[in-house]
Amino acid sequence: MDAVMRRYGIDVPDPQLACTPVDSAEGRAYLGAMAAAANYARANRQLLADAARRAFLQLTGSGLDLLYDVSHNLAKLETHPHDGARALLCVHRKGATRVLPLGHADLPDALRRFGQPVFVPGTMGTASYVMTRSTGNRAFDSCCHGAGRVWSRHHAHRETSARQLRHELAGAGVAVRPASWRSVIEAAPEAYKDVDAVVRASEHNDLGRLVARLVPLGVLKG
Known part of the structure; x- marks a missing residue:
């Protein structure tokens, strides 16, 4: 992507902001690959949810209803106010998700009078939150989607072990039975920011x- 940006004369302050024009060959290829990944993720979530429903029904005799399914880390073509007019923009929400306002036409009838819900997951050992859009959102209808990492996955393996994490979670009343501890270590509570502080900051800045x-x-954990 560095070579592509040089070709288009694009300079960014951080390499993680790498980009290319939406209507370029590279931009179209990126959006196509992203759409394929989003379709895969949606189908995978449906299969995981079905497995959870079947297990819950077998163990308790009760069903589970889907409240809401949400995607994140996607780029979407949307119309927003920009420079005093309505403009078609490509909004790329990395570590964020869309949060549409009350009455928006893209919301289903059941949610139109509440606004789009946002799930802000914490960790296996901390709280999670449900939010909705604030009236003053100026971030192109976007809000946080999780606390965000403090440690990379690689760094988490250097800082903790399966034994240490198992003991810590057991002390918090959390039982973990993974097929592999590798992915569990990567999601250790210490690897993430304080989700309570993230939600407070989101409210303070009128994101949600x-x-x-x-x-x-x-x-x-799938």
Whole structure:
């Protein structure tokens, strides 16, 4: 991507902001690959949810209803106010998700009078949150989607071990039965920012409005 940006004369302050014109060959290829990945992820979530519903029904005799399914880390072509007019923009939400306002035409009828919900997951050992859009959102209808990492996945393996993490989670009343501890270590609570502080900052900056604080009872990590 560095070579592509040089060819188009694009300079960014951080290499993680790498980009290319949307209507370029590279931009079209990126959007096509992203759409394929998004379709795969949606199908995968449906299969995981179905497996969870079947297990829950077998163990409890009760069903589970889907409340909401949300995608994140996607670029979408949307119309937003920009420089005093409505403009078609490519909004790339990295580590963020869309949060549409009350009454938006793209919302289903059941959500139109509430606004689009946002899930802000914490970790296996911390709270998670449900938010909705604030009235003053100036971030192109975007809000945070999780606390965000403090440690990279590689760094997490250097800082903790399976034994240490198992002991820590057990002390918090969390039972973990993974097929492999490798992915669990990468998601250790210490690897993420303080989700409570992230939600407070989101409210303070009019990105979202707090609806509910949730505590983990069980975790299904796919």
